[in-house]
Amino acid sequence: MAVTETDTRTILLEVARYRPGEDDKPVFQEYDVPLMPDWAVLDGLNYIKDQLDGSLSFRWSCRMGVCGSCGMNVNGEPRLTCGTFLTEYGEGPVRIEPLKGFPVIRDLVVDIDDFLAKLSSVRPWLVREGEELPLTTEYAQTPAQLEAYKQYSMCINCLLCYSACPVYVLDPDFLGPAAIALAQRYNLDSRDMGDRFDVLNLDDSVWGCVFVGDCTRVCPKHVDPAEAIQRYKVTAALRSVLPWSRR
Incomplete structure (x- = not known):
């Protein structure tokens, strides 16, 4: 310099x-x-x-x-x-x-400890059931299966979306845009077998979002967390009517 x-x-x-x-x-x-x-x-x-x-x-x-x-x-x-x-x-x-x-x-x-706890609560990793570690099986995906979640996987946890979110600034209990978007990233992954409904279908989670959209506007990686939240609202509403539907 x-x-x-x-x-x-x-x-x-x-x-x-x-x-x-x-x-x-x-x-x-x-x-x-x-x-x-x-x-x-x-x-x-x-x-x-x-x-x-x-x-x-x-x-x-x-x-x-x-x-x-x-x-x-x-x-x-x-x-x-x-x-x-x-x-x-x-x-x-x-x-x-x-x-x-x-x-x-x-x-x-x-201090980002609160965000890290929220992020951990949505289990932002591939969840597999009935498999013992170490995993040795390869699960190939089609380009379409990758495209289903790729946008949400671009999050770098910069927290700009939290700072822009009027809900999080007023209500620190709100799960927040990045955590929800990353949960949706794994929900849409064909290899994932996890169920995050109990974490996401809450007043302090997707239903706390008032869809201002500033989280998406400030995102440097074009993740569009606002879209992820609204998409899961649809999933949660359908699951409330059709409880056997998980995605």
Whole structure:
């Protein structure tokens, strides 16, 4: 991340700073960073960390839109900071905050334990019945069988959908878009034999969704969790009438 003396244009970043237990409330600290044509917001944060203020805390890993760890609110919008470029914001300022709906550990780092518990509850893995480990049988799928769930399998657990979801922000008990979409990914997999009805057919699960659609709008991988939720509502309604129907 080399910056030369000829790089004179800068952009103002307003970064949320907060240390629970030490600070009364979050405050915004201003930093001028070089406005480079190829710099993402994450590059600006790394410049601050490396050159201006080593105490700034935030998460990141791959810088390629794959790990999902660098999600933050950028000018009020949940974004992956590795794929959000500073030039999108003209001369700024650019306000960077932690994702909504999650407890803040420090600065831009949020506690995701609640999400991990919700994700585990839907059993986001292939469930097979009557088979002993280790599994040795190969279960081939047709292109059509793969296509049935492929879109929902693209989720990278970045949590942008949770931050955008008005239901989750107001009701932390709501299972949430990503967990439901991943449950539906396995529900639609021809190899899966699991039954997630008792987890999904609840007021705090699919029936808590009011179909605002912001989860789908902010998803960087075009998973469309809003569609997954509405599709399972149909499944749950049919199963209530036809209890032998599982998919």
